[in-house]
Amino acid sequence: MSQSLHLTAFMRPVSLHTGAWRYPGAYADANFNFTHLKAFAQALERAKFDAFFMADHLAVLNMPVEALKRSHTVTSFEPFTLLSALAAVTERIGLAATASTTFDEPYHVARRFASLDHISGGRAAWNIVTTSNPDAARNFGLSDHVEHGERYKRAREFFDVVTGLWDSFADDAIIRDQESGIFFDPERMHVLDHKGEEFSVRGPLNIARPVQGWPVIVQAGQSEPGKQLAAETAEVVFAAPRDFATARALYADIKGRMPAAGRNPDHLKILPAAMIVIGETVEEAREKRARLDSLVHYDSAIASLSIALGHDASGFDPDGPLPEIPETNASKSGRAQVLRLAEEEKLTVRQLAQRYGGYAGLAFVGTKETIADEMERWLHEQAADGFTCVFPFLPQGLEDVTGTLVPELQRRGLFRTDYEGATLREHLGLPRPANRFFP
Amino acid sequence: MSQSLHLTAFMRPVSLHTGAWRYPGAYADANFNFTHLKAFAQALERAKFDAFFMADHLAVLNMPVEALKRSHTVTSFEPFTLLSALAAVTERIGLAATASTTFDEPYHVARRFASLDHISGGRAAWNIVTTSNPDAARNFGLSDHVEHGERYKRAREFFDVVTGLWDSFADDAIIRDQESGIFFDPERMHVLDHKGEEFSVRGPLNIARPVQGWPVIVQAGQSEPGKQLAAETAEVVFAAPRDFATARALYADIKGRMPAAGRNPDHLKILPAAMIVIGETVEEAREKRARLDSLVHYDSAIASLSIALGHDASGFDPDGPLPEIPETNASKSGRAQVLRLAEEEKLTVRQLAQRYGGYAGLAFVGTKETIADEMERWLHEQAADGFTCVFPFLPQGLEDVTGTLVPELQRRGLFRTDYEGATLREHLGLPRPANRFFP
């Protein structure tokens, strides 16, 4: 259990909320205008955030066209190019990129993260995903998605290969003695020669060991094999619990698996994703959120809701409550989440659709004090080691967090007032991994 | 035929010369110290270079360990991460990255270049290579290298898929009307649905059309299919002629193929790679080069020479002339090049080995005037549209070019004194490609 919070910013492609680009003052072009991303990253660095996280998908998101044409997700930067550019204009903030183990190659992934780690002076992190969007498969020569269990099997071996490649050179292998002309010591280079069920990769990597030894390993899978992979490999988990109770259960579950995997539970930070909407009063915050939700077009919202329910909702009375609907084969957890939301907040069909079509995950909506109270509780009661902040809209939603919530957390001693170390590992309080071939 | 020169900088991994890191004043850590690369790129931009080119290999270069341990090529940045970082700290210079069609996926390559083009405001270029290093195959699950003809067949289709993906959105597809809530017009999005012999890629790309329409296409293959691919697709050719005569022949050859491919020969710029060593006098330049060559360790040099000759040269008298040696199965062109070098410059075995082990390609060694004369001749006699400059050592070799040769070329009206346009296409005088689906 940490004594203070870790905060990362979840940028995908800018805000996750589908109405965000329409909010008053929003930069509608931020998904492909680097100037804005640079300003966001620099503001987060001034607020001493642990990391800027660029989520990623390998296809246009699968939505009905009525929703898609209203969605800013249709265009976005690619993470390595974006984060490398940000590395050059920031100095301390961590840079976490998603890379897929299902549709990429270990040699490429190992190299890019090692290179980002060298460019940024030790600030890179890899969010290992197995890619749940089935449309991605069709962009990579497959007609069907790779099966879930097989994806995780491949992910586990992918991790072994990538970390093995990062260990190609001992930390002291590169001598570069201009006098003798010896650039490196071949005895301190390891040829991996990996031959596994999924991969054959010879190595060595053609880049010196990363500054952090290994870039920080992040995992965000929520399934049984996802949690197991996290317990075995991850140093940060981006979680998506719906509330405090599920967060605590998840926290105990994943950390509980770690000793059996030979790991210290302190070497993993669990950071649930939470949208943060701040007002001068709780009422004002709720109004901001309602206003934001109202920017999700009804056609688009109802299309998303129909998919989640597995039932065409377009004929329902928008201003009435959600009617009884028969169970179908649609994703059970998605459907259950919608039904719960409708019941808990007594939303009309329209509000429910807009909420669901906007951002359906965990949200802290209140004043800086009420939100700091919540965060403090999650931290102290072992539901979280910090949060992966989702900004409701940009730039204002981000400035609300950095300008009001962060100072409040700092006042309470819950968040750093300056970076203490230089690398992301140091920000997170994580050990630098030993080289497995040159311990 | 252009009336003025185009200049790009060939950075791989910093200098191609294997002795460069030992030259007095050289930064021995430049291959993994971003600060140096940033300074180089900014200096090249101040000199109004067309582009900074990051060459790339997908394995540690295949050399005997005696040579390898003395080579700075063992570690290097990965091009997308490096060039994206440079994009954030430069404003006008083009950024050309190598990406392999043999060991990567069209969807990834299309996305990364599109993203780099957006981040840089239209400065990206893609050097299409089929990867000649056979060791690369073993880092990607193959035991043998993909056969040469097959590699080029794949490259051609890869190009079609990537350019098709870049055309996923019409230039005016992204509307982002905050009032109506329409982000883009689905009628102006094209789903590629490519099904070819090598690839099945559905699309669309999840990024808006690149600023340049397409990033600039570069090709550096020297074989028959390489030249044909260039004639069909390339807008820049990085060539490697050994002298003026072969350069003119190559120039005529590639440009001569273009009309049959339906292309205007002016829409391709041929830029031979040339190492540039500048002195106050020709004699001083030759001394610099000799000094540089002498920094190539004899063990390492002789190992490289032996491979090139297909014959163990380690027993030869280092200070005598190259003895007669029987022909073998080794690469014929490499062997012929060595023999020619030995004869033309009357080099001893040691000098030959060091020359060959250092940098065996075309070199302009002289004063700013003699080199400008040469360049002018190549330009006016249709041997080149400019050059891909290889710096013998860094930073000094680069500063010699930007500080003395470039002003001399500018004085003669052979090189721009400022950028006229904003994009790399504009620097190169290349048209912006029409969108094939939304002409």
Ligand SMILES: Cc1cc2nc3c(=O)[nH]c(=O)nc-3n(C[C@H](O)[C@H](O)[C@H](O)COP(=O)(O)O)c2cc1C
């Ligand atoms: C905070 C968070 C961030 C995520 N980021 C990504 C991402 O960038 N790319 C992606 O394909 N999936 C992302 N996911 C999805 C997960 O990787 C995972 O696929 C999903 O939670 C379903 O779990 P499972 O894969 O274990 O079945 C993210 C999930 C969470 C909770």
Ligand SMILES: Cc1cc2nc3c(=O)[nH]c(=O)nc-3n(C[C@H](O)[C@H](O)[C@H](O)COP(=O)(O)O)c2cc1C
């Ligand atoms: C100036 C220049 C730059 C090159 N850059 C690269 C590179 O970055 N990566 C690579 O694998 N090959 C590179 N090559 C090699 C060519 O792509 C090509 O493989 C080689 O010239 C052999 O020709 P072929 O492939 O047509 O047989 C380069 C060649 C030249 C002349």
